Amino acid sequence: IDDIQKLHIxxxxxxxxxxxxxxxxxxxxxxxxxxxxxxxxxxxxxxxxSEISMGNCVRFFDDTTFNDVDRFDLDDFETIxxxxxxxxxxxxxxxxxxxxxxxxxxxxxxxxxxxxYPEEDEPTLGRIIVLKCSRGNDALSRKATQVAxxxxxxxxxx
Numbered sequence: 001i002d003d004i005q006k007l008h009i010x011x012x013x014x015x016x017x018x019x020x021x022x023x024x025x026x027x028x029x030x031x032x033x034x035x036x037x038x039x040x041x042x043x044x045x046x047x048x049x050s051e052i053s054m055g056n057c058v059r060f061f062d063d064t065t066f067n068d069v070d071r072f073d074l075d076d077f078e079t080i081x082x083x084x085x086x087x088x089x090x091x092x093x094x095x096x097x098x099x100x101x102x103x104x105x106x107x108x109x110x111x112x113x114x115x116x117y118p119e120e121d122e123p124t125l126g127r128i129i130v131l132k133c134s135r136g137n138d139a140l141s142r143k144a145t146q147v148a149x150x151x152x153x154x155x156x157x158x
């Protein structure tokens with residue numbers, strides 16, 4: 001019980017619902033996949049019900065100060081299903097100087113998504129997004145850059 005009493009818990013108000021969390025140690029960023037389930041009324045058409053507007057994104061926070069560093073927005077109707085910090089092997093062309101070198105690995109953030117359209121029971125489209133999180137000298141110079149994206153049939157759940 002004494003060890004548990006020494007824990008310090010900090011609440012971080014996101015303003016949206018967290019769905020997935022990953023930690024990128026190389027950049028010192030906590031990556032949080034969020035879903036914003038706001039209600040947007042459609043004023044151009046008179047309807048008896050409101051349409052749901054989902055502003056889904058991945059937010060990046062500093063691992064020591066929890067300051068908001070960057071944000072990566074997803075497409076309309078796209079929801080985050082998987083989030084993972086990984087090291088991927090980068091293959092370089094072999095030449096005389098690099099024949100004995102091992103292929104280098106670099107840290108990346110992989111995001112698996114699904115497009116959840118209201119008329120579909122199961123998602124028929126999804127994306128795999130590869131982000132590179134850079135570590136700068138200060139919080140303003142750190143950012144997440146999209147390196148690659150591929151659209152797939154169905155949702156990417158893991």
